[in-house]
Each structure stands twice: as C-alpha cells, then as structure tokens.
Amino acid sequence: MVDFQQKEAYKFEDLLRIMELLRGPEGCMWDREQDHSSIRRNFIEETYEVCEAIDEQDPEHLKEELGDVLLQVVFHAQMEKEKGVFDIDDVADGICKKLIYRHPHVFGDVEVGSSAEILSNWDALKRKEKHQATDTSALQSVAKSLPSLVRAEKLQKKAAKVGFDWEDAAGAFGKVEEEMDEVRRAMHGDGDPEEEVGDLLFAAVNAARHLKVDPERALEKACEKFIRRFASMERQAKEGDKALADLSLAEMDALWNRAKEQE
Known part of the structure; x- marks a missing residue:
C-alpha cells in the first residue's frame, strides 16, 4: 500500500x-x-x-x-x-500569462467600449502572440482535431474577418443549392461524390453561420429528433404486433409522418 x-x-x-x-x-x-x-x-x-x-x-x-x-x-x-x-505549475503559469496579455483592458491601460471590441483585440493579440503573419496562417492555426462542423465554422469566421464572405444569407444559400447540383452530378459519375458532399456540408455550415445557428448544436438536435421519431415508429409498429423490419419502406414512412405530426 x-x-x-x-x-x-x-x-x-x-x-x-x-x-x-x-x-x-x-x-x-x-x-x-x-x-x-x-x-x-x-x-x-x-x-x-x-x-x-x-x-x-x-x-x-x-x-x-x-x-x-x-x-x-x-x-x-x-x-x-x-x-x-x-509540470502543472508551468501549465498554470502559461495560462495566467496568456489571460493577462489578452486582457489589456483589465490588466493594462487599453480602453474598450464593447464586447465586440474586446474580441477584436483578443484576435489581434492572439495572432501577434502566435506569430501569424498572414491570413492563411490564421486559418492553419485552427485545430484539425476539432469536429469538422466546428472547424468549418471557425475557418469561415476567420475568412469573414478579412471580407471573404457572402453579404447575406441569400448568397450562402445560393451556394448550398449550387453544391447540391454538383452532388447530383457526382451521383451519375460526373465528379467525386466524397468531395462534392464535403463541399455541400461546408456550404451548409456557412448558411447556418449567416443565420446565427450553431451547426454542431443544430445537428445534435436533429439527431435527437431522429431518435425520438424512430422510437415513436417502433412503438406504433408494436401496437400492430409488428417489428419495424417486418414493414415495407412505405409503411415505415407513414409511421414516420405520423410521429412527425404528433410532435
């Protein structure tokens, strides 16, 4: 012991x-x-x-x-x-110094008038601290290990800060429609399906960003909704003494629509 x-x-x-x-x-x-x-x-x-x-x-x-x-x-x-x-003290030392450096309006003599200005200063200090001399280096600094929806949104936000962005949600949704057409063409051999689906998802994230919707959270809710409606389908099937696997796709689709109506 x-x-x-x-x-x-x-x-x-x-x-x-x-x-x-x-x-x-x-x-x-x-x-x-x-x-x-x-x-x-x-x-x-x-x-x-x-x-x-x-x-x-x-x-x-x-x-x-x-x-x-x-x-x-x-x-x-x-x-x-x-x-x-x-050791752990070095870890604490590093984050303390970072917080002090990135909050000059608290620990220094910088004056700010809004949270937006604070975030703008934070980004500028972060780029200086990490020696990100180019806009591309700022994109490259976004961790590859992030969930892809989160990473896509962060990349788009950084690009938007230098003006590379749609003026409004309409432009972003137009891009989604364009990418959907390219996926359809790839389905018939004109293009790489994986690449085109990736472009479609990236465009969808951009559209979500313009609507001020967190794409990761939105997809999470969609997953929970799918499980909830699937469970309703299964309950309805059991009420008819059947398993889902015993039903045709048309029958399951009807149960799905009923579950959707009941919400």
Missing part, C-alpha cells in the same frame, strides 16, 4: 499527489503504461461529457465531469513532469 493519507475532503494538491502515486513504481500498472497518445481519446470523450452535463443543467453531474477533465489535465502534466519537461 502506498503512503497516502485518507481524508474527508481533498484539494487540488491531493489530486496531484494521487496521480504521482498512481504513476509511481508502487502505483497502478495501467496508469504507468499510458502515454499522451493512448489517453488522447479519453480527453475528447470527457470534454463531451462536460458539454452534456451543461446541456442537462445538472450541477452535480457537471461537477463530476469537470473532475474527469481535470484528471486528464493532471495526467498529461504528470507525464511531462516525469520527463523533466514541465
């Missing part, structure tokens, strides 16, 4: 110690075997679970999921501490 004091309540320092012990010679074999790549997906999954807790407006669930994300931060920092590269 490792030397660790059991407590009624623990603090951040205890979490650091626990992780150090878990990665230590008398700790957990699984924890010692991990590296940044092996637990990379865990970080993504835990972050999405925080988002789910936020959507549920459940403080207890949110507290738990924030703890899981904090564990991931501590886990990765401990790995680098063991190699002598950096």
